[in-house]
Amino acid sequence: MLTGWREFDETLRTLGMLQRHFRPLATWPPTNVLETKTSFVVRSEVPGLAEADVSVSVEDDVLVIRGERKVAVPEGYKAHLRERQAYAFTRKLPLPARVEADAVAATLKDGVLTVTLPKAKEALPRQVAIKAG
Amino acid sequence: MSIAVTEKNGISRAGAYQRRTAAPPVDVFENADELLIVADVPGVPNDGIDLRVENGTLTLTARHADGKEEFPALVREYDEVDFRATFRIPAGVDTSAIAAETKNGTLIVHLPKAAALKARKIVVRSND
Numbered sequence: 001m002l003t004g005w006r007e008f009d010e011t012l013r014t015l016g017m018l019q020r021h022f023r024p025l026a027t028w029p030p031t032n033v034l035e036t037k038t039s040f041v042v043r044s045e046v047p048g049l050a051e052a053d054v055s056v057s058v059e060d061d062v063l064v065i066r067g068e069r070k071v072a073v074p075e076g077y078k079a080h081l082r083e084r085q086a087y088a089f090t091r092k093l094p095l096p097a098r099v100e101a102d103a104v105a106a107t108l109k110d111g112v113l114t115v116t117l118p119k120a121k122e123a124l125p126r127q128v129a130i131k132a133g
Numbered sequence: 134m135s136i137a138v139t140e141k142n143g144i145s146r147a148g149a150y151q152r153r154t155a156a157p158p159v160d161v162f163e164n165a166d167e168l169l170i171v172a173d174v175p176g177v178p179n180d181g182i183d184l185r186v187e188n189g190t191l192t193l194t195a196r197h198a199d200g201k202e203e204f205p206a207l208v209r210e211y212d213e214v215d216f217r218a219t220f221r222i223p224a225g226v227d228t229s230a231i232a233a234e235t236k237n238g239t240l241i242v243h244l245p246k247a248a249a250l251k252a253r254k255i256v257v258r259s260n261d
């Protein structure tokens with residue numbers, strides 16, 4: 001039923017989606033890791049997930065993010081177009097420096113999970129005072 | 134009844150930092166009363182959504198709040214993008230009653246069908 005509605009722009013749209021949305025299941029969710037002077041920030045795009053759908057833990061300096069996104073046809077509706085993918089994931093991210101496991105914080109807002117991991121004090125850069133000798 | 138999806142990729146200029154614009158993944162559902170569009174727009178706050186109806190076309194623009202994306206990254210699997218999509222609204226939708234809500238980074242748009250188009254039983258009178 002939908003094929004009659006496709007226009008030429010559909011090719012460009014699909015290519016854009018291939019780039020961004022159709023990824024191997026093992027790489028969901030798309031995740032960025034940034035490093036500031038004092039912490040690591042891990043950010044994942046998980047649209048549709050609420051706090052109950054995702055869990056974050058630190059195990060021996062490995063950040064483990066687990067979750068599941070269900071995408072169901074709502075009760076009583078029929079589907080014309082399904083582009084949003086369902087997936088379950090366990091992402092393990094080893095972190096290059098030691099982190100303060102007790103101070104790790106995670107927030108979920110507008111479908112983006114942000115985990116902030118403060119670096120352990122030993123891992124922070126330290127100034128060494130130079131004494132005249 | 135169905136809905137056509139048209140889109141053009143472009144460059145959006147958000148302040149000093151230029152974010153690319155991409156099409157969001159979209160689901161389209163239908164029941165007896167409405168068409169339902171669900172789009173993934175992660176990272177966009179409710180006030181970043183611009184949804185308008187004009188001449189039978191529904192245009193969605195979803196923009197992140199202005200702000201520089203931090204560099205450098207140890208791992209970068211995605212770029213923050215702004216989202217844009219256009220839909221041709223089929224005849225039979227009551228455009229004045231279109232409503233939408235955001236939830237956890239997804240946008241849900243309800244397009245109610247005009248009463249005239251809902252399936253209706255017609256009473257057949259007898260003229261005997």
